[in-house]
Amino acid sequence: MTIAQVIVDVPALGTDRVFDYGVPKKWEGIIRPGMRVAVPFGPRSIQGFVVDLKEDTDVEKLKDIKQPLDLAPVLNEELLNLGHWMAYETLSFKISVFHAMLPVAMKAKYEKIIRRTDNSAILLDDLFEGKQKISWKEAEKRNLLPALHKQIENGNAEVIYFVKDRARKKLKKAVRVNAGIEELEELLQTLPANAVNQIKLIQFLLNVSPDTIETSILVKEAEVPTAAINALIKKGVFSELLMEEYRDPYKHRDFERTEPLELTNDQREAMNPILQSINDDRHETFLLYGVTGSGKTEVYLQAIQEVIVQGKEAIVLVPEIALTPQMVERFKGRFGSDVAVLHSRLSIGEQYDEWRKVQRKEVKVVVGARSAVFAPFENLGIIIIDEEHESSYKQEETPRYHARDVAIKRGENHHCPVILGSATPSLESFARAQKGVYHLLCLSKRMNDRELPPVSVVDMREEMRTGNRSMFSTELFEKIKDRLDKGEQTVLFLNRRGHSTFIMCRDCGYVMQCPHCDISMTYHRSTNEMKCHYCGFQTTVPVECPECSSSHIRYFGMGTQKVEEELVKLIPEARVIRMDVDTTTRKGAHERILDHFQSGKADILLGTQMIAKGLDFPNITLVGVLSADTMLHLPDFRAAEKTFQLLTQVSGRAGRHELSGEVVVQTYTPEHYSIQLAALQDYQRFYNQEMTMRKIGSYPPYYYLALVTVTHDDLLQAVTVTEKISAFLQQNISKEAILLGPVASPIPKINDRYRYQCLIKYKREPNLLSSLRKVLEHYNKQTARDGFSVTIDINPYNM
Numbered sequence: 146m147t148i149a150q151v152i153v154d155v156p157a158l159g160t161d162r163v164f165d166y167g168v169p170k171k172w173e174g175i176i177r178p179g180m181r182v183a184v185p186f187g188p189r190s191i192q193g194f195v196v197d198l199k200e201d202t203d204v205e206k207l208k209d210i211k212q213p214l215d216l217a218p219v220l221n222e223e224l225l226n227l228g229h230w231m232a233y234e235t236l237s238f239k240i241s242v243f244h245a246m247l248p249v250a251m252k253a254k255y256e257k258i259i260r261r262t263d264n265s266a267i268l269l270d271d272l273f274e275g276k277q278k279i280s281w282k283e284a285e286k287r288n289l290l291p292a293l294h295k296q297i298e299n300g301n302a303e304v305i306y307f308v309k310d311r312a313r314k315k316l317k318k319a320v321r322v323n324a325g326i327e328e329l330e331e332l333l334q335t336l337p338a339n340a341v342n343q344i345k346l347i348q349f350l351l352n353v354s355p356d357t358i359e360t361s362i363l364v365k366e367a368e369v370p371t372a373a374i375n376a377l378i379k380k381g382v383f384s385e386l387l388m389e390e391y392r393d394p395y396k397h398r399d400f401e402r403t404e405p406l407e408l409t410n411d412q413r414e415a416m417n418p419i420l421q422s423i424n425d426d427r428h429e430t431f432l433l434y435g436v437t438g439s440g441k442t443e444v445y446l447q448a449i450q451e452v453i454v455q456g457k458e459a460i461v462l463v464p465e466i467a468l469t470p471q472m473v474e475r476f477k478g479r480f481g482s483d484v485a486v487l488h489s490r491l492s493i494g495e496q497y498d499e500w501r502k503v504q505r506k507e508v509k510v511v512v513g514a515r516s517a518v519f520a521p522f523e524n525l526g527i528i529i530i531d532e533e534h535e536s537s538y539k540q541e542e543t544p545r546y547h548a549r550d551v552a553i554k555r556g557e558n559h560h561c562p563v564i565l566g567s568a569t570p571s572l573e574s575f576a577r578a579q580k581g582v583y584h585l586l587c588l589s590k591r592m593n594d595r596e597l598p599p600v601s602v603v604d605m606r607e608e609m610r611t612g613n614r615s616m617f618s619t620e621l622f623e624k625i626k627d628r629l630d631k632g633e634q635t636v637l638f639l640n641r642r643g644h645s646t647f648i649m650c651r652d653c654g655y656v657m658q659c660p661h662c663d664i665s666m667t668y669h670r671s672t673n674e675m676k677c678h679y680c681g682f683q684t685t686v687p688v689e690c691p692e693c694s695s696s697h698i699r700y701f702g703m704g705t706q707k708v709e710e711e712l713v714k715l716i717p718e719a720r721v722i723r724m725d726v727d728t729t730t731r732k733g734a735h736e737r738i739l740d741h742f743q744s745g746k747a748d749i750l751l752g753t754q755m756i757a758k759g760l761d762f763p764n765i766t767l768v769g770v771l772s773a774d775t776m777l778h779l780p781d782f783r784a785a786e787k788t789f790q791l792l793t794q795v796s797g798r799a800g801r802h803e804l805s806g807e808v809v810v811q812t813y814t815p816e817h818y819s820i821q822l823a824a825l826q827d828y829q830r831f832y833n834q835e836m837t838m839r840k841i842g843s844y845p846p847y848y849y850l851a852l853v854t855v856t857h858d859d860l861l862q863a864v865t866v867t868e869k870i871s872a873f874l875q876q877n878i879s880k881e882a883i884l885l886g887p888v889a890s891p892i893p894k895i896n897d898r899y900r901y902q903c904l905i906k907y908k909r910e911p912n913l914l915s916s917l918r919k920v921l922e923h924y925n926k927q928t929a930r931d932g933f934s935v936t937i938d939i940n941p942y943n944m
């Protein structure tokens with residue numbers, strides 16, 4: 146008998162235990178590793194992944210697999226092994242890793258159902274309205290649960306769970322033409338003259354001679370009613386079938402075909418070692434370091450072209466928010482229908498269909514956000530990570546993986562190059578390149594020798610001193626007006642949405658905090674509400690101070706909404722468009738805003754970091770950064786690095802084309818090295834300075850980090866458990882490692898749960914992962930019972 150080893154979809158189990166299930170005779174040879182199956186688990190039926198097959202088992206009361214959920218494995222052997230590796234490296238459970246590797250549609254939903262077991266119980270007929278089963282939801286709605294509970298106790302009914310697979314294909318009706326020309330002509334002779342439509346349809350078939358055609362298209366093209374098609378189906382001219390229809394988000398867009406450009410000498414020098422690696426089927430990681438506009442993307446495109454010529458496949462990762470229509474256009478323009486696009490703004494169905502194109506080998510290139518690194522290609526020739534320093538490559542929920550690590554692992558598996566591209570590489574990657582672990586490639590000049598735009602740093606303290614209390618410095622304001630006069634465009638950047646950052650009582654200093662989180666609430670003018678950006682809590686704006694009843698409540702700080710209002714007030718003739726989380730919740734809003742701006746329907750684009758990426762419009766000649774300090778003062782060892790990256794990135798938006806551009810950066814700390822060096826666009830010096838800071842602080846890239854966070858409703862419980870974990874870890878690490886904590890997390894309470902943490906800084910700790918695994922498994926079992934949650938983040942990005 147064949148036994149399947151299955152990892153079940155019960156995250157609360159808190160282990161990677163594999164369960165044995167029998168493979169029913171009829172599915173022997175069909176059920177294989179990497180397939181999803183529905184299996185009985187307690188009273189329920191749940192989804193699981195077959196990870197292996199074997200011949201026998203010790204399990205006494207072996208249950209059988211209920212049903213396969215796929216016709217072919219959804220995880221091939223390489224991806225299954227990658228999943229095991231990832232679960233180990235990121236301290237995640239395999240089930241969560243497998244889900245992360247697949248489109249959302251493949252995560253089953255469970256439907257709770259009450260089914261009658263005793264058909265003779267007449268009493269049940271009413272409750273079930275004569276049917277065999279009723280959904281739990283409906284029973285609840287109709288207030289039947291108490292009555293049904295009794296029946297369940299009496300054994301007349303039972304609760305079951307159904308695995309509801311959401312990976313549904315969209316099907317459309319089609320017909321296949323069975324009759325040949327002679328048969329059609331014969332039929333034409335025998336049809337009565339009043340069968341006008343059938344005659345018309347046959348004549349159409351004779352003219353066009355399609356093989357298989359979608360029914361709705363046939364109706365339109367042949368100009369006949371469906372009845373005529375049905376009549377010919379009866380006569381055997383057609384047979385009916387269902388065709389899979391892809392839900393293609395780009396169906397209605399035409400992409401202009403582009404040809405490869407003649408590479409510059411710099412580009413060719415960067416390209417050669419990449420081609421070498423492709424030709425030799427040899428894995429190597431390249432760091433392609435080049436300022437924005439230096440021609441990195443063209444290098445990617447031509448490397449991919451070579452990969453396609455060799456019959457291999459390519460993955461291109463870009464940050465989620467950089468996946469603009471412009472970016473997609475460059476790849477679709479070069480490779481047309483060979484490209485699938487994967488990101489989270491697509492609907493679940495669209496994501497599934499794009500993924501299916503990869504699985505069915507109908508495309509050669511995937512362009513996508515983080516999770517596209519799992520595209521189920523079997524013959525990868527290259528993996529590219531653009532803007533490799535971006536935080537969005539690190540998943541912030543379990544499994545907490547970094548796409549860069551996964552890409553390199555897959556590059557090893559497939560013996561292919563991995564290219565990390567950036568104008569401001571992460572310190573980790575640049576340090577590796579310096580050591581020779583990665584192969585450093587440089588593009589030092591912007592295309593056409595266009596200069597990087599000059600950056601002027603404005604000291605906002607000086608503005609205050611000279612009496613300017615506006616959020617715009619005199620210099621920035623004058624320049625915005627100047628661009629308006631010239632009909633050129635301005636991008637304004639502020640890393641904070643909402644209206645004012647916080648409200649404060651002038652008399653007693655009270656600041657409104659979220660009652661559920663240790664964080665101040667943000668004022669939103671459009672809804673006139675205070676919002677917590679962490680838990681979503683909303684409340685009305687107080688008219689008087691809750692502490693001292695003073696009415697001197699004032700708004701402080703600024704968010705994008707407030708800037709928009711100010712602009713409208715100060716320059717009424719300016720057409721302003723805003724892009725932030727609040728204006729882009731609707732599907733396609735992102736694209737619409739950019740189209741609007743690109744077509745010149747707005748003069749000023751105002752937004753959060755969303756606009757820092759990928760914008761490439763010829764008419765932008767001014768970029769203003771309203772407050773460069775917002776990120777600098779976060780309790781985060783990467784604050785300087787993030788500030789430098791962001792400022793560099795934003796500056797890169799100006800003057801990319803014929804018109805030259807300039808950048809104005811407003812700040813209260815103009816002396817800070819990350820601002821100074823970003824203004825000088827001097828990455829190398831920034832790198833050196835920041836490496837010194839990291840060395841002093843024992844931070845990456847000198848040390849790796851492991852962050853353990855414990856949350857609980859009760860502060861004391863959270864502290865106690867964190868102490869226990871710290872003590873355990875202290876005994877299991879070497880003297881070289883540094884253990885910090887327990888301490889309260891930077892935001893000590895979120896959503897009414899207290900957060901405590903300890904942090905380990907280490908260089909080489911071969912046993913650390915297994916010690917941490919013990920912690921995780923121990924407390925995960927306790928989680929459900931005692932309300933703890935323990936998370937472990939290896940190399941956390943935001944902390």
Ligand code: ADP
Binds near residue numbers: 436437439592
């Ligand atoms: P990056 O990805 O580094 O920002 P791009 O590849 O987007 O740079 O190149 C910047 C601009 O220069 C684009 O408009 C691109 O079409 C153009 N470009 C790139 N390579 C060449 C080349 N070899 N010859 C002419 N134009 C080029």
Ligand code: ZN
Binds near residue numbers: 652655690692694695
């Ligand atoms: Zn007060």
Ligand code: ZN
Binds near residue numbers: 659660
């Ligand atoms: Zn909150």
